[in-house]
Amino acid sequence: MLKVGIVGKTNTGKTTLFNAVTLLNAEISNYPFTTKVPNIGVGYAKTACVCRELGVKDNPQNSACIDGWRFIPIEVIDLPGLIKGAWEGAGLGNQFLSVAAQADVLLHVVDASGGINSKGEICEPGMGSPLADYYDTEEELIRWYMKNLMENADQVRRLMEGKNMGLAKAFFEILAGIKVKEWHIKTALERTRLIGIPFEDWEDEDFKTFATEIRYLSKPTLIVANKMDMPVAEKNFKGLQETFGERFVVPCSADVELMLRRAEKAGTISYVPGEEGFRVKDESGLTPKQRWAIDYVRSRVFDKWLRTGVDQAISASVFKLLMMNVVYPVEDAKRYSDRKGNVLPDAFMLPQGSTPLDLAWAIHSDLANGFIYAIDATSGLRLPKDYLLHDRDIISIASTRRRPKKS
Ligand SMILES: Nc1nc2c(ncn2[C@@H]2O[C@H](COP(=O)(O)OP(=O)(O)OP(=O)(O)O)[C@@H](O)[C@H]2O)c(=O)[nH]1
Ligand SMILES: [Mg+2]
Structure with a gap:
């Protein structure tokens, strides 16, 4: 099964996204570092099913078909927030990063509302910087790759000398377990021009440049700009899109998606994940609290962003980044x-x-x-x-x- 990993700073809404996708009940809170060990569950990637164009009624076995949409199972991994120094083991970061390395694709969640400070504590919306948070987490990931490359440098040299392997092949032997393919290594060596430098002459900076390429080539990543239901999120979201390109940033409100999926499960609304709306089954039967929540969701998310973005994040990561x-x-x-x-x-x-x-x-x-x-x-x-x-x-x-x- 394809593995989608969720990474990001603490309190950005990773577990909320995980619960929305898997409909599990992993703990969510506004305290930093709520998630202590990775959560693993099954979610679904949605694609237009061929049943409609063939005009047949299907009986899916390994997947599901709802209103002409095929939902294919994927494994979703929610990781604890990474702290500074995670790459060298701080806060068990080392272990979490090796779990992240098992994923085929990553969703990097940021709090687009700027509602967490640099320590990941809740602050006044707009005060935090999702861009800085993004770079903090990426630094941990890149350094972890760098550490793995450096720790295995002797082994790579032994393979090159003892088994007469080329550098790319030798690296591949070492990195295959973390989903690095030989073409990732070859491309990284060419892009960084390290192909022209004898391996024994590589310096720390060279390892870092190489690790950065390997991290992005082997682990395509979508930035999930979460908490878009907060009014201040729009500005940060636009900034993220300008920095990383529209294709790589998805606006999202994980909390709203979670609420909708739970309401659909409870039978209060009809909602197909990813749709541009939902239907309340009995508007007159809503409690005042439910009425408020429905109005919030409509005005803050659907009227403005058309969808919650959760399904789009999964679909884009699987079908656009991984090109499945x-x-x-x-x-x-x-x-x-x-x-x-x-x-x-x-x-x-x-x-x-x-x-x-x-x-x-x-x-x-x-x-x-x-x-x-x-x-x-x-x-x-x-x-x-x-x-x-x-x-x-x-x-x-x-x-x-x-x-x-x-x-
Ligand atoms: N407004 C808003 N709040 C959200 C959204 N998603 C999550 N939150 C809130 O953000 C806080 C943190 O959510 P979690 O899902 O626990 O965050 P996390 O990234 O898993 O945090 P750690 O496990 O500590 O790393 C909670 O109070 C959530 O309710 C969203 O889409 N909109
Ligand atoms: Mg969590």
């Missing part, structure tokens, strides 16, 4: 179903450049080991071996071995 394609494997290509007749049972996310054989591996090793060919279910055509999967492909795999029945 959604592929629907079926066993019966004519009925688009599995062998039990479930129509469009599963949806898998695969990175661009994946082939039908990669899909087979993602489903089950038996299917991949017996792989013969794949069929594009919409056209009925057999696909060439080197075919690259597209988003929304419906694929049937012929294999000498069948995938085992789900228990």
